[in-house]
Amino acid sequence: MNACDRRQHAGKIRVVLKGAIVLPESRSPVEIMRTMNISPFPKPVEISDIESLTNARMSEKFSLSEQAAALIEYMLYPTGEEARVSFGSTLRSSPDPLRLNLKGMRRIQYNWLRAADVFHLYYDMASGGHQSRRGGATISKAVHLAAKNTKSVGTSEATFWSAWKAYKDAAPLVAATILIWANAQIIFTGEYVSAFRTHDDAEPLEPKKLTPFHIVLLMSDLVLAVGRTFEEFALTIGGRPDAGLDLETLWRIPENINVAPILPPVRAIRPVDKLVLNARRAGNRGRRNRQPTDETFSEPL
Numbered sequence: 564m565n566a567c568d569r570r571q572h573a574g575k576i577r578v579v580l581k582g583a584i585v586l587p588e589s590r591s592p593v594e595i596m597r598t599m600n601i602s603p604f605p606k607p608v609e610i611s612d613i614e615s616l617t618n619a620r621m622s623e624k625f626s627l628s629e630q631a632a633a634l635i636e637y638m639l640y641p642t643g644e645e646a647r648v649s650f651g652s653t654l655r656s657s658p659d660p661l662r663l664n665l666k667g668m669r670r671i672q673y674n675w676l677r678a679a680d681v682f683h684l685y686y687d688m689a690s691g692g693h694q695s696r697r698g699g700a701t702i703s704k705a706v707h708l709a710a711k712n713t714k715s716v717g718t719s720e721a722t723f724w725s726a727w728k729a730y731k732d733a734a735p736l737v738a739a740t741i742l743i744w745a746n747a748q749i750i751f752t753g754e755y756v757s758a759f760r761t762h763d764d765a766e767p768l769e770p771k772k773l774t775p776f777h778i779v780l781l782m783s784d785l786v787l788a789v790g791r792t793f794e795e796f797a798l799t800i801g802g803r804p805d806a807g808l809d810l811e812t813l814w815r816i817p818e819n820i821n822v823a824p825i826l827p828p829v830r831a832i833r834p835v836d837k838l839v840l841n842a843r844r845a846g847n848r849g850r851r852n853r854q855p856t857d858e859t860f861s862e863p864l
Contacts (some may be wrong), residue, residue: 571851598814598818599637600633603820608788608822608823609822610784610785610788610825613750616782616785616787616799617746618752619819620781621756621757623757624758625660625661627655627660631780631781632651634783635650635776636648636650642732659769661756661777661781661783667779672774672776674725674729674730675726675737676726676741677709677718677722678737679742681723681727681734682683683738683741683794685700685705686827688704688832689796700800703812705722706720707839708839709723710723711839734789734793735791735794735818738786739790740775740829741775743782743785744774744778748770751770756770756773788825790816791820791824793820797810797813
């Protein structure tokens with residue numbers, strides 16, 4: 564992912580993590596059929612300073628944890644057990660996991676960006692009580708808004724739907740990863756990501772070359788912490804027939820993971836976004852009545 568791609572997607576995120584509120588432990592009333600097989604952290608993890616954690620993980624020597632290895636398997640291949648097993652074997656046997664770049668990984672991460680944009684817009688609309696007179700927040704509205712706000716070639720509604728269908732079963736974790744990735748571009752103070760110096764001859768990585776894949780390996784505990792709150796939101800609202808989430812296939816974080824949840828920010832829905840949503844009519848969601856968009860974004864927290 565080049566610097567231009569990163570700026571476009573980070574801009575769309577608009578509000579990123581600079582601090583967080585740790586939520587009390589909670590249990591969703593919804594029973595989920597699928598839970599990821601991830602070992603719990605040996606000690607309780609409660610993250611109170613995201614900036615310090617980010618700078619420390621980027622600067623210290625990297626060691627692949629079992630939690631990170633298991634988590635990335637589910638995120639890259641949420642619907643394919645054989646692919647998960649194959650990738651996990653390759654990752655664990657790699658002498659330099661952070662530099663692993665198998666065929667298809669780049670495209671998967673681009674699709675993560677689209678799926679995350681859809682889920683986070685859905686979260687923003689539902690948390691802010693938007694569109695209550697029009698049936699409330701739905702994935703279809705989030706897809707519509709995401710496509711309208713994107714000027715890149717090849718990002719039509721069909722493209723966002725394709726990405727969403729491929730990664731919706733891991734959407735809370737994907738959205739958490741992209742949010743943390745965008746945040747890292749802002750709060751990391753180092754000139755190089757020294758974690759990539761896994762041996763004496765290895766070169767450190769420039770921050771602009773950091774990818775979402777790297778974030779999962781470097782900060783799996785933070786991804787799980789933010790992902791837990793997104794997951795609770797999905798379980799609470801996902802039972803609606805029009806929500807676009809399938810609770811029977813959604814991969815759930817183990818309850819005994821030993822990581823306290825972190826509250827991600829609810830981003831403001833811009834006035835121009837409300838115009839786009841209000842102009843959306845059943846049976847008239849094509850090119851008619853398109854509203855212009857602008858480049859005005861909310862200030863980061």
